[in-house]
Every structure is written in C-alpha cells, then in structure tokens.
Amino acid sequence: MTHQTPLAGTRAVVTGASRGVGEAIARALAGGGARVALVARGKEALDRIAGSLGRYGVSVPCDLSDAGAVAAVLEAIPQRLDGVPTLLVNCAGVFPFAPMHELTDTQLSDAIAANLVAPFRFIRGMLPAMRAAGTGHIVTIGSVADRTVFAENGAYAATKFGARAMHEVLRVETRGSGVRATLVSPGPTDTALWDLLNPDSRSDLPNRDQMLRADDVARAVLFAVTQPASVNIDELRLSRS
Secondary structure (H helix, E strand, O other): OOOOOOOOOOEEEEEOOOOHHHHHHHHHHHHOOOEEEEEEOOHHHHHHHHHHOHHHEEEEEOOOOOHHHHHHHHHHHHHHOOOOOOEEEEOOOOOOOEOOOOOOHHHHHHHHHHHHHHHHHHHHHHHHHHHHHOOEEEEEEOOHHHOOOOOOEHHHHHHHHHHHHHHHHHHHHHOOOOEEEEEEEEOOEOOHHHOOOOHHHOOOOOOHHHOEOHHHHHHHHHHHHOOOOOOOOOEEEEOOO
C-alpha cells in the first residue's frame, strides 16, 4: 500500500467487516497501516476483502451470536495478527424494522444478540489486555437511532440506546487508564441493510441518494482513532449535509 500510515504497527479488530460500513472501516484502517482482523459470519466475503488488503487483512469468520465461537475467535486473534490488538471497532449489527405490535420475539432477540451482546463480549474479551498495556481504543458504531426515536424502530432503537449507554459506562470506567472509547453515530447510511425496505419507494424514509455513504463513516472512525493519545473523541454524530 502507498497510503500514509498513521496506524502503522497497530493491530485492530473490526466486527461486521464483510460488507457495508464494517468493510469500509476495515479498508480505512488497513489503508492507515493497521493490520486488521475482519470478523463476520460470511467467510467468502471476508476472504475476498482480506485478500484485497494483502498483509493488512486477516479473515476471521465467526457467528457473533455464538458465545463459544466468539470466545474461540478472541483467543485466536492475537496469533492471527502476530500480536495483541489494541483497537476494536464494534460495527456488526442488525436492523429489524416493524411496528411494535408486529415485532416478533425472534427479531427482538436477534437485535439484542447482535447489537448489544456481541459488542459486549468483544469489549469484555479485549479490554483487560488494553488496560494492562495502558493503551487501546474501543469504537462503537451507533446510529441516529441511539438518541432519536423513529416509528418501526422498537428493537433497533432499544438496542442502539443500550449500546450508547454501554459506551458511556465504558468511558467512565476507562478514564485515565490509557484506553479510549469513542461512539460514532451516523444518520441513515446507504448499505445493503436497506435493500428489503426499498426506501426510495416510501415517503416515510429518506431516499438512498440522500443518505451518507459507508466511506463517510469510515473516515470519521479513522479521524477518531488517529488523534494523539492525549485526545479522546467522546462522540461523533454524522448527518448528510
């Protein structure tokens, strides 16, 4: 790669890295010189993306809803990266969209598992080593829906509000430890998550050409994690200008 390398020597983990915002973040971090473990369920996509990143990308397939699989991946990642990672970006998530009276138990439980439990497990698994080293950065990808309520967002908003609360607790608990925590909360972003909803056909949703792009979110993450060690970006909220 011929990019500037402000993250040279950094080892990073990005969940949800097989597509959309997660893929864009993984590419941005690798472009900044980090060696990145790309974590998601889709092995074929991960292998393709990691291959395109050369020595900067490592494919780590994992079912994030499986506690045993997550534990195994967390144990394996330092060997796969040839070192202990000090940067975690929790990006994996699901976006159930239904009125409260139509929301199913499965949709709610899947949202809790992906948007809350999986990020918690990665934080819990990686934070002790960061604390011991006195350095590290944990980035949570939030949403406009972690502060603003929208119709048909019962499961999504509940879990994103929860993820923001978890980030804020993490900020309190890591203050002064050398470990930083950042919440990046974008507005609607044009990714495959919208495909089933076809927002261009609905008056209650923004058209896709009015949305942010995945690369916009990735640049915000790269900005946050390349600040001097004495600077913490507590929260970034992104909207389409």
